[in-house]
Amino acid sequence: MDLYVARHNAGLARPLLGGTVLVLLLASLLAFFFTRSFSRRVSQIRAYAERLLDSPVLDPALPSGDDDLGLLARSLQRTAPRIRELVESLKLEGSRREAILVSMLEGVLAVDKDLRVTFCNQSFARTIGARLPVIPGIPLAELVRDPGLREIMTTVLATGERVERRLTLAAATAHSFEVLAGPMGGPPSRGALAILHDVTELERLERVRKDFVANVSHELRTPLTAIRGYAETLLEGGLEDLQNNRRFVEIILSQATRLSNIAADLLSLSELESSGATAPPHPVSVRAALESALRTVESAARLQGVTLLCEKLEDVKVIGHELRLEQIFVNLLDNAVKFNRPSGEVQIEMRSKNGKVNILIGDTGIGIPSEDLPRVFERFYRVDKARSRAMGGTGLGLSIVKHAVEQMGGSIKVDSRLGEGSEFTIELPTI
Numbered sequence: 544m545d546l547y548v549a550r551h552n553a554g555l556a557r558p559l560l561g562g563t564v565l566v567l568l569l570a571s572l573l574a575f576f577f578t579r580s581f582s583r584r585v586s587q588i589r590a591y592a593e594r595l596l597d598s599p600v601l602d603p604a605l606p607s608g609d610d611d612l613g614l615l616a617r618s619l620q621r622t623a624p625r626i627r628e629l630v631e632s633l634k635l636e637g638s639r640r641e642a643i644l645v646s647m648l649e650g651v652l653a654v655d656k657d658l659r660v661t662f663c664n665q666s667f668a669r670t671i672g673a674r675l676p677v678i679p680g681i682p683l684a685e686l687v688r689d690p691g692l693r694e695i696m697t698t699v700l701a702t703g704e705r706v707e708r709r710l711t712l713a714a715a716t717a718h719s720f721e722v723l724a725g726p727m728g729g730p731p732s733r734g735a736l737a738i739l740h741d742v743t744e745l746e747r748l749e750r751v752r753k754d755f756v757a758n759v760s761h762e763l764r765t766p767l768t769a770i771r772g773y774a775e776t777l778l779e780g781g782l783e784d785l786q787n788n789r790r791f792v793e794i795i796l797s798q799a800t801r802l803s804n805i806a807a808d809l810l811s812l813s814e815l816e817s818s819g820a821t822a823p824p825h826p827v828s829v830r831a832a833l834e835s836a837l838r839t840v841e842s843a844a845r846l847q848g849v850t851l852l853c854e855k856l857e858d859v860k861v862i863g864h865e866l867r868l869e870q871i872f873v874n875l876l877d878n879a880v881k882f883n884r885p886s887g888e889v890q891i892e893m894r895s896k897n898g899k900v901n902i903l904i905g906d907t908g909i910g911i912p913s914e915d916l917p918r919v920f921e922r923f924y925r926v927d928k929a930r931s932r933a934m935g936g937t938g939l940g941l942s943i944v945k946h947a948v949e950q951m952g953g954s955i956k957v958d959s960r961l962g963e964g965s966e967f968t969i970e971l972p973t974i
Contacts, residue, residue, distance in 0.1 A: 581612070584608075584612050584616075585612070587616075588612065588615065588616055588619065591616075591619060591620075591623075592619065595619075595623055595626060595627070644662070644664050645664050645665060646664075647664060647666060648666055648741075649666060649738050649739060649740050649741070650663070650664065650666045650667030650670045650671075650720070650738070650739035650741075651663060651664045651666070651667055651736070651737070651738055651739075652667050652692075652696075652736070652737045652739070653727065653734060653735070653736045653737075654683055654696055654700075654734055654735055655733070655734040656700060656733065656734060658682060658683045658684070658693070658696060658697065658700070659679075659680050659681065659682055659683065660677060660679060660680065660681050660682075660683055660686055661679055661680075661734060662679065663677050663686075667739060670712065670718070670720075670739065670741075671686070671687055671689075671712065673686055683696065688713075689710075689712050689713060691708075691710045691711075691712075692710060692712070692722065692737070695708060695710070695722055695724050695737065696724060696735050696737060698724075699724045699725060699726055699735040699737075700726075700734075700735050703726050704725075704726075705723070705724065705725040705726075706722075706723075706724045706725070707721070707722070707723050707724075708721075708722050709721055709722070709742070710722050710739075718741055718743045719741070719742050719743045719746050720739040720740060720741055720742060721739075721740045721742045722737055722738070722739050722740075723737070723738050723740070724736065724737035724738075755922060755923075758922065758923035758938075759805075759809070759923070762805055762923060762938065763802065763805065765798075766798035766799070766801045766802050766805075767798075767802070769794060769795075769798045770795050770798045770799060770802075773791045773792075773794050773795050774795060776791060777791055777792070805939070808939035808940070808943060809939065811870070811939075811943050812922070812939060812942060812943055812946065815867075815943065815946035815947055815950055816946060822864065824862045824863050824864060824951070825862065825863075825864075826860045826861070826862060826974055827860060827861055827862070827863045827864065827865050827868050828858060828859075828860055829856075829857075829859045829860065829861060829868070829893065829900060829902065829971070830856040830857065830858050830859065830893075831865075832865060832868040832869045832871075832872055833853075833856060833872050833891065833893070833902070834856070835869050835872075836869050836872035836873045836876055837851060837853060837872075837876065837891070839869075839873050839876075840873065840876045840877050840880055843877065843880050843881075844880045844889065847880055847881070847883065847885070847887075848885050848886050848887075849879075849880050849883045849886075849887050849888065849889060850886075850887070850888045850889070851876075851888075851889050851891070852888055852889065852890045852891065853890075853891040854891070854892055854893075856891075856893050857893055857895055857900075859893070859895050859900045859973050860973065860974050861900065861951060861953075861971045861972065861973055861974065862951065862952070862972070862974060863950075863951040863971075867947045867950070867951070868947075868951070870943065870944075870947065871943075871944050871947050871948060871969065872902075872904070874940040874941070874943060874944050875904045875944060875967050875969075876889065876891075876904060877940070878940060878941070879904055879905070879906035879908065879965075880906075882906070882908040882909050882965075883906050883907060883908035883909075884907060884908055884909070887906065887907040887908055887964075888906070888907050889904065889905070889906050889907075890903070890904070890905045890906075891903070891904055892905075895973060898972060898973055899970055899971070899972060899973060900970070900971050900972075900973050901968055901969070901970050902968070902969045902971075903966060903967070903968050903969075904966070904967050904969075905964060905965065905966040905967075906964045906965055906966075907963070907964045908964050908965065909961075909962065910959045910960050910961040910962050910963050910964055910965055911957070911959040911961065911965055912961050913959075913961075916957060916959060919941055919957060920941050920942055920944075920945040920955075921942060922938065922939055922942045923938035923939065924938060948969055948971070951971055951972075952971070952972050953969060953970050953971035953972065954969075954970050955967060955968065955969050955970075956968050
């Protein structure tokens with residue numbers, strides 16, 4: 544009986560075991576296909592995400608469906624255009640900033656927290672004489688030898704505050720710079736940015752302004768002191784001094800005339816240096832201006848015993864103003880007569896070629912020392928100060944000449960040998 548039951552139960556277990564195995568096989572197949580499908584869809588989403596910033600034409604296919612993966616795919620697809628637009632906007636903004644920094648005349652330098660160069664524009668590289676292109680990551684100490692700039696950047700990184708300082712860089716041929724440095728948007732450890740503005744020319748102009756004020760004060764003090772002194776002398780009894788009162792008045796008149804000449808020359812110089820012109824330039828005859836200037840200095844030359852030698856002049860025209868051109872020639876001819884030797888000569892020549900006219904005014908006078916030649920066109924500069932003042936010079940004549948010539952688009956140069964004479968050559972464009 545027991546044997547019969549055991550055989551019966553074994554017969555029943557075989558179908559049950561077969562069904563269980565079949566179910567397990569079906570479940571395994573379903574799990575395999577589900578896992579494969581799930582992996583494929585996840586791979587599609589990953590590929591889409593990895594190529595999110597590529598061209599939309601190259602977008603891989605995204606899985607569909609109403610499950611969570613399908614919802615994630617549709618959400619990612621909707622977000623992709625906005626992400627691309629934001630990235631393109633950031634790229635455009637970055638390109639604009641880089642273009643601005645590269646094209647700036649001011650030098651721009653950026654370093655990281657370890658004082659390694661992350662960016663510098665061409666102006667900065669040219670300033671320090673570095674070879675282009677500058678490799679990012681180079682230590683600042685290797686690029687810039689000047690300790691002053693390194694100290695500024697170190698201070699910014701340490702404090703996180705802006706630093707403004709004037710600095711002279713030996714590598715930039717001793718040019719002076721106004722350096723403005725600050726942290727790069729965020730914690731100081733992220734880096735520092737410095738902008739170098741070249742103020743060498745401003746410093747030179749400031750020195751010129753101070754020298755000009757000092758020179759004007761000095762030039763005005765002498766005649767004013769003389770006028771005041773002789774006026775007080777007359778008021779304190781000099782009017783009754785019949786032997787000297789007329790001489791006192793003549794000295795006052797002479798010094799007042801000198802003051803008037805200085806004021807007139809300063810006004811002329813101011814007009815030449817100002818941007819606005821009194822009248823638009825027009826064609827002017829160089830020959831007519833020279834002939835008028837020769838007539839002006841003719842009497843002074845006769846009194847000095849100086850001979851004016853002028854060859855036949857061409858009728859050449861330039862663009863400018865008659866009075867300015869005549870003033871140029873009068874100042875040069877007057878100097879050539881004043882600083883000439885007795886029985887000396889003044890030679891005037893004119894040559895035109897290739898759209899230019901050269902006017903040469905030479906003399907046989909005392910000449911100019913070679914060390915003074917670079918400064919003869921400076922305001923109030925005199926080679927022989929005592930003689931120049933004694934002859935009524937203001938020290939502004941040659942400065943006026945130089946500004947007037949340059950305003951007409953020309954140039955002037957001087958050649959001189961001490962004791963032999965001087966030659967001033969003016970070159971102007973013709974029409």
